[in-house]
Amino acid sequence: MKAWLVEDWCTPEQMRWADLPLPEPGPGQVRVKVAAAALNFLDTLMMAGRYQERPPLPFTPGVELSGVVDAVGTGVELAVGAGVCGLVSYGAFAEYACVDAADLYPAPDGIDLETAAALPVVYGTAHHALVARGRMQAGETLLVLAAAGGVGLATVQLGRALGLTVLAAAGGAEKCALASQNGAAQAFDYTVPDWAEQVKAATQGRGVDAVFDPVGGDYSAAALRLLAVGGRLLVVGFAAGAIPQIPANRLLLRDLSAVGVVWGPWRRRHRAAAAAQMASLFDLWRAGAIAPLVSQRRPLAEAPAAIADLGSRRTTGKVLLIPGASV
Template sequence: MSAIENARMRGWRVHALSEDGAMVLDDLPVPEPGPGECVVRVEAAGANFLDTLMIRGRYQVKPPLPFTPGIELAGTVVARGEGCRFQEGDRICALVDQGAYADYAKVGSVGAELVPPDFPLTEAVALPVVYPTAYVALHDRAGLKAGETVLVHAGAGGVGSAAIQLARHAGARVIATAGGADKGALCLELGAHEVIDYAAEPLTERVRALTSGRGVDVVVDPVGGTVALESLRCLAWGGRLVIIGFAGGTVTELPANRLLLKNAAALGVYWGEYRRHHPEKVAHIYSELFELRRAGAIRPLVRDVFPLTEAPAALKALGERRTVGKVVLVP
């Protein structure tokens, strides 16, 4: 009999999809690992904008009800199934389909990685989603080269803060957008060369002024909607618009003629599906990111930490853009 058999835990549950994003903190059985799986005591769970969409039924993935939200976690392995590559006591971070907003979660073998002893789990929880998303956007999709100019939207957010650091390390010139002086200063601290306050400055005019009228080579856009449309005007000839999400609330519809006239490309990023379509790349990207962290080239920005019991408040703050960097839930 395993240590977790018949054990109970706290876990947030969505019993019905609704616009108010209602969740209930339930008493649940601790999951049992299947072959190749492990159960992790969750010591940090990442809150992401997609969680706010999923619990409202507005995300492309719609888990069967009821479900426990949360797709990224970091913690300690407490039980393992047959063939699992991790051992009890290992510290790991992982990307999961759901279930991170709980005391324990079941984790598969693809999308999980050992966390070095000197890496705090509250920072390691940023590795499964925001950093790989930014890495794939810049390198796997946009093919970023040293010397190119990158425009990063929402630079003080989770993906934005990761993209600034990764683009800077790759030798690119980084222009970030942010709302307000405080978030702008944070973008500069992260490594951006210039910052545009989208609440006070016209985006296209500022980009043209900063690039001597040429435009930028790559746009990293987690916002969507009108921001993506305006980003097309900011592209240089042969530029690449990388679409990561629609945090602004509106799905982007792009006029193809603008892509044609600039010989430009619009590229999508769906990191979560790499586990199924490119599992070999997942391990490689994690390895690259851990090496960059060891070298000091990246450092997850974690300033907004909430107890697990306040998960609804964390998601509300995230949705209202009152947070910076990675939003983390702890026991």
Template sequence: MNAWLVQDWCTPEQMQWTDLPLPAPGPSQVRVKVAAAALNFLDTLMIGGRYQERPPLPFAPGVELSGTVDGVGEGVGLTAGDRVCGLVPYGAFAQYACVDAAELVAVPQGVDLVQAAALPVVYGTAHHALAERGRLQAGETLLVLAAAGGVGLATVQLGRALGLRVLAAAGGPDKCALCLEHGAELAFDYRDPAWAEQVKATTGGRGVDAVFDPVGGAYTAQALRLLAFGGRLLIVGFAAGSIPEIPANRLLLKDLSALGVVWGAWRRRNRPAAAKQMTALFDLWQQGAIAPLVSQRRPLSEAPQAIADLGARRTTGKVLLIPEG
């Protein structure tokens, strides 16, 4: 089989396209014939050794996939031919991947198997942020930063499905228009220096109940100022490249909460709850309440350029890599 390998911490362009033997699943594992691997911002970090989890070298990157079970190890309830998707530690950027069966969930009939690769990470993260960490209730106001990205659009859609008033912030008029198409009530271009004041004016000066923040950097300070009394800052990531320091006095003055959102680790510690979460998300998809936006389907061989585009924020929605052959 063909796979991309990281021999040493590197840039996407330095990965190696390699011919490898077909892997054999071990106990509690299955081998998946990959239908699609989805890109995530963490891929850019993991390849360079800058993510909090560092796989042993060499490794095939990629943490999100969909496909068909092709082989099973001992002690596995899945069978050959089962349609699955899931978050895996690494190994998705390959034609086949051996993964723990516990990492996978069934893809319902009627759901496109390739597109299913776009669901687990972004919608799982969005659901964990809004329902588990933020405990947002219908009628509350949510501001989503970087709302035109994969996790941003998922949060916009899910927030609307949960009955929230959803405001979006994104970079540029085209991205703002995309947010409106996917359910945001209003979208603000944060290239405009006045965007934060515009958000505040929209709420009548009260502020928003929660901010979904996958960006970090200077945007986090602006987000804190936009929170209403008792508001929640949902910290998802730091796509801007810098980790902000949060002044404790700002939390104290308005009874605010700053909450970390780490769906992957939560999922591993709460398997039954995570399984129910995935079932609920597939139900919402089949009802038409959410729908992953796949902006690009590219051959797996184009992974380096696709990852570079994602890291440079030249993409919207989710980008999928499709193995050839």
């Protein structure tokens, strides 16, 4: 099979397009013929050796996929031919991948398999952030940073479905318009110096009940100042590159919380709860309350260019890599 290989910590263009043996599923695993692999910002970190989980070298990157079960190991109930989507620790940027059966979910009826690859990570993260960690209630106000990215748009859509008033912040008028089209009540361009003051004014000076923050850096400091008394800063990631230092005195004086959101490890510790979470998200998809925006479908062979675009924030929504597609 064809697959991308990281032989040493590297940039996307330093990966190698390799011919590898077809993998064989072990106990509790299935082999998936990949229909699509979805890109995530963590892919850029993992191949550079800067993610919290560092696979043994060499490895094939990619953590999110969809496809058809091609072979099964012992102790697996999934049938050959079943359409699935889900997660791998790594290995999705290939024509075939071996996956623990517990990390896969039956693709919902009516969704094409390629689109199904865009569901698990972003909507799972959004649900975990808003429901389990943020404990948000209908009628509260949520500010989503980087709202035009994959996880940002998923959070905007899910927040609206949960009955929240969703405010969005994104870089540039085009991205703000995209967030508005996906359910944000108002969108703010954070390339404008006074964007935070605009958000505060939109809440009549009260502030927001929670901020979904996958960006970090100076944006986290601004977000903290935008929280209403009792608000929650949902710390999802650091796409800006800088890990913010959160002043404890501000948390104390305004009864605030800074809450870490890390969906992947939670999902592995709570398999049944994660399966129920995904079933709930699939129900919302069937009802039309959420719908992944796939902005690009590119051949698997174009992975380096696609990952570089994602890392430099030149993409919106989700980007999919399609094995077998023509370059």
